[in-house]
Amino acid sequence: MTSLPLRADAPWLAPLAGYSDLPFRLLCREYGAAVCCTEMISAKGLIHHSPGTQDLLQTLPEDAPLVVQLFGNEADIMIRAMEPLLERGFQWFDLNMGCSVPKVTRTGCGAAMLRDVPNALAVARAMIRTAGEGRVGFKFRLGWDAGAEVWRELAAALEDCGAGWLTLHPRYARQGFGGAAYWPALAELRRHVSVPVIASGDLMTPGDGVRCLAETGVAAVMYARGAMQNPAIFKEHRALLAGARPAAPDRSAVRAMIRRHAALAREYSNERTALFKMRTFVPRYVHHLPGVRLLRQGLAVCHDWTSLDRLLDDFLGHSCNA
Numbered sequence: 001m002t003s004l005p006l007r008a009d010a011p012w013l014a015p016l017a018g019y020s021d022l023p024f025r026l027l028c029r030e031y032g033a034a035v036c037c038t039e040m041i042s043a044k045g046l047i048h049h050s051p052g053t054q055d056l057l058q059t060l061p062e063d064a065p066l067v068v069q070l071f072g073n074e075a076d077i078m079i080r081a082m083e084p085l086l087e088r089g090f091q092w093f094d095l096n097m098g099c100s101v102p103k104v105t106r107t108g109c110g111a112a113m114l115r116d117v118p119n120a121l122a123v124a125r126a127m128i129r130t131a132g133e134g135r136v137g138f139k140f141r142l143g144w145d146a147g148a149e150v151w152r153e154l155a156a157a158l159e160d161c162g163a164g165w166l167t168l169h170p171r172y173a174r175q176g177f178g179g180a181a182y183w184p185a186l187a188e189l190r191r192h193v194s195v196p197v198i199a200s201g202d203l204m205t206p207g208d209g210v211r212c213l214a215e216t217g218v219a220a221v222m223y224a225r226g227a228m229q230n231p232a233i234f235k236e237h238r239a240l241l242a243g244a245r246p247a248a249p250d251r252s253a254v255r256a257m258i259r260r261h262a263a264l265a266r267e268y269s270n271e272r273t274a275l276f277k278m279r280t281f282v283p284r285y286v287h288h289l290p291g292v293r294l295l296r297q298g299l300a301v302c303h304d305w306t307s308l309d310r311l312l313d314d315f316l317g318h319s320c321n322a
């Protein structure tokens with residue numbers, strides 16, 4: 001049985017709704033992401049063939065290892081959603097128990113599952129029975145709200161069920177992204193269970209990732225917003241661990257990275273979607289540079305690739321390599 005790399009020098013790309021699509025995953029892999037996750041996919045949407053749901057499963061052989069993240073809170077639906085995916089060759093799965101967006105939690109899914117641990121475990125057991133021991137990971141928060149911590153009991157029970165790995169974003173669901181991620185909980189979790197623990201939360205730079213590994217002893221880190229701002233974070237993470245002092249990408253490296261992302265987006269999605277995606281990503285890639293407000297205004301009226309290229313060349317300067 002193959003296994004997933006769960007090591008300090010093998011950083012993961014987090015599931016990111018609206019962002020971790022095939023082109024972005026391929027880009028992150030080129031920069032050294034060891035494992036990538038799809039964005040969360042509705043198990044119900046899969047079995048009811050909801051429009052757009054299948055698109056979230058777009059992949060390629062070089063997009064491996066890939067973890068398919070599902071959300072859903074009914075064991076039988078998870079099984080029906082996963083069986084065809086296994087037949088198609090998907091091997092790794094994750095259950096979203098961390099999403100705090102009301103659209104998801106109102107349906108009892110995502111972080112709302114932390115309010116009903118017995119049901120969460122019934123879903124977990126069904127997923128592991130379907131995919132096999134070690135094939136399913138679980139991503140969760142500390143609990144629904146302060147005073148309702150469930151992560152310790154949940155983690156121990158998930159380990160007993162045969163979870164392959166556990167990812168903790170140490171905030172409460174009610175916090176959303178407010179406050180700071182409480183990394184000491186990651187250190188405690190990895191002492192509490194023997195299944196590998198992956199850290200998520202406030203990993204904005206490679207320095208954060210490496211510090212989190214050192215402070216908590218987790219098996220691996222998962223970059224989310226840090227990768228959305230700088231896909232080269234994976235390369236920098238590996239370099240930092242190897243003792244180098246990686247410099248943040250300069251303007252010409254950022255320009256080359258955006259060109260590459262645009263080329264991948266155009267290759268694997270239609271032109272309209274690709275342009276829309278690039279308009280969403282670009283402000284994040286250049287957020288640290290002066291003049292970004294003006295660039296945003298320009299992006300809002302960018303309706304073709306020529307004007308996007310011109311805008312970026314003006315802002316970042318020309319770079320010849322793709």
Ligand SMILES: Cc1cc2nc3c(=O)[nH]c(=O)nc-3n(C[C@H](O)[C@H](O)[C@H](O)COP(=O)(O)O)c2cc1C
Pocket residue numbers: 014015016017018019038039040069096097098099139169200201202203204222223224225226
């Ligand atoms: C735009 C966006 C989309 C996200 N989508 C998902 C998702 O689909 N599934 C999931 O488990 N977490 C999702 N998350 C949470 C991240 O995977 C991660 O746990 C969180 O951002 C904390 O890490 P960070 O502080 O390093 O960004 C999302 C976060 C952001 C910012």
